[in-house]
Amino acid sequence: MSDPAAELPFFYGSISRLEAEEHLKLAGMGDGHFLLRQCLRSLGGYVLSIVWNLDFYHYSIEKQLNGTYCIAGGKPHCGPAELCEYYSKDTDGLVCILRKPCLRTADTQIKPGVFDSLRDNMFREYVRQTWNLEGEALEQAVISQAPQLEKLIATTAHEKMPWFHGKIARQEGERRLYSGSQPDGKFLVREREEFGTFALSVTYGKTVYHYQILHDKSGKYAMPEGTKFDTVWQLVEYLKMKPDGLVTVLREPCVNQNNSSVAVSNGPRIRGNGYTPPPSVPKPPGAESRPHLPMDHDAFISPYDDPNECKKKTLFIKRDKLMIDEVELGSGNFGSVKKGVFKMESKQIDVAIKVLKNENDKSVKEEMMREAQFMHQLSDPFIVRMIGLCEAEALMLVMEMAPAGPLNKFLSGKRDQITADNIVMLMHQVSMGMKYLEGRNFVHRDLAARNVLLVNQQYAKISDFGLSKALGADDNYYKARTGGKWPLKWYAPECIQFHKFSSKSDVWSFGITMWEAFTYGGKPYKKMKGPEVMSFIDSGNRMECPTGCPDTMYELMKDCWTYKHEDRPGFVKVEEKMRTFYYSIAKKIPEYMKKDGESPPS
Secondary structure, X not given: OOOOOOOOOOEOEOOXXXXXXXXXXXXXXXXXXXXXXXXXXXXXXXXXXXXXXXXXXXXXXXXXXXXXXXEOOOOOEOOHHHHHHHHOOOOOOOOOOOOEEOOOOOOOOOEOOOOHHHHHHHHHHHHHHHHOOOHHHXXXXXXXXXXXXXXXXXXXXXXXXXXXXXXXXXXXXXXXXXXXXXXXXEXXXXXXXXXXXXXXXXEEOOEEEXXXXXXXXXXXXXXXXXXXXXXXXXXXXXXXXXXXXXXXXXXXXXXXXXXXXXXOOOOOOOOXXXXXXXXXXXXXXXXXXXXXXXXXXXXXXXXXXOHHHHOOOOOEOOXXXXXXXXXXXXXXXXXXXXXXXXXXXXXXXXXEEEEEOOOOOHHHHHHHHHHHHHHOOOOOOOEOOEEEEEEOOOEEEEEEOOOOEEHHHHHHOOOOOOOHHHHHHHHHHHHHHHHHHHHOOOXXXXXXXXXXXXXXXXXXXXXXXXXHHHHOOOOOOEEXXXXXXXXXXXXXXXXXXXXXXXXXXXXXXXXXXXXXXXXXXXXXXXXXXXXXXXXXXXXXXXXXXXXXXXXXXXXXXXXXXOOXXXXXXXXXXXHHHHHHHHHHOOOOOOHXXXXXXXXXXX
């Protein structure tokens, strides 16, 4: 995760107050000169350092639980850039408006904080241990769940620091500090017998002093009567600059030689080079008491994750491997969809089986075969994977099960239950699935809310990769004069005018799908007919922003509806914008992320 302020030329990263003042002195000490730096006290926060009347003023900017940023007593802003722009026009409690940024010089790099250098690796280790993931599934999990994991990871980051020695006795701490040289300020942090509490041991004048690190009800850490911090490592970094009640500042860490064995979480250890297939995707502690995340569900992992199963993977499935329920999940011009079970060597999985009508013509079956051969090679957590084909009483397409059904139908009756933030999360997952397809040069051709299936309220998968065209159509499709039936209201101009399909035309459809989602299953373009839609678009008009849809999401929709395909963003950029906004609205650490039932820091 990149810092939201990283693109600002007046952001210096993790520098101290004194360093900030030195930069401002070099810039001339003009009234209203300012810079931005990381806040050491609060996670994700900043400090605004300003010059006024030849003096320095420092204002803490805290990241709120809803993802906004504000100075104490001030208005909330969606990001540090917006906050600085606001205070360049209105003092609103500051000593003066922000007049001139103190820009970094060409040889001045943003200084990373202690946590910055550890964060990405810790994300991966936590996800790998907790959900037993590897490869692309691991990367997708990190991207999709980073907002919910960041605070949890930050509060355990001290476990990776060289000065952290785990649960050792006071006497053992003294022994380690006395081992070797004993300069003033040599220190370590140890875990006390009482769970979740810590002590700081530091040498001064050949004597070891011990201090209890207080942990208050709000989750803050501090020395007695000292400044409060969100995490232990932030407190330690501060004590390297100021004693804050200690006999000396912290200088040299007493390195724990065994620190590499300290775990990030209580999850299972990383699996070794040998493969031991889990009976199901491991669930983190407390998983049963909260809504499941995508990684908690078996559908996140490919049915062929086990190499032994992968060796037996074939396009055509034998009929005796399928158990088919007579109850229909749905039906269409192509035939019906039934629930079933696919019997593999080591497990059984629920599947959805599309049963083609026997009267479907030869060309339909041939096109279906072509699509199926390619789809069989695709595997991503956010697409409905195709298991295979079965030729028996009818031609059957066997797919992963997504039991909650199509997104548009799911949302249509749940406007009061599902928040816009929930929709952002689901649409971000769709963008990740589409980025995967784009990276494999696969054009969907029929992306719409009806073809986004839900495993549950937190987990979306893209379905029907071109198969709607192969299998027939319903009322959502426009019958073109050139033959075939098209979902015109979801199609980009170049598709309608030149029959040209690409990932860029899928991006246009993604914008329509977003609109459907934020209108809770609304029908695009209302009652317009095909020619009216084409005229509406050609005239430069676009659908209005849905009620309650965040402005940032509507702006992305309009980007997706860029008329010229060459000017339209690809899914790499679309997913990045979705991810950035999803991260910005990340709420406080959820109940299910609490460690051993304890309340997390606020």
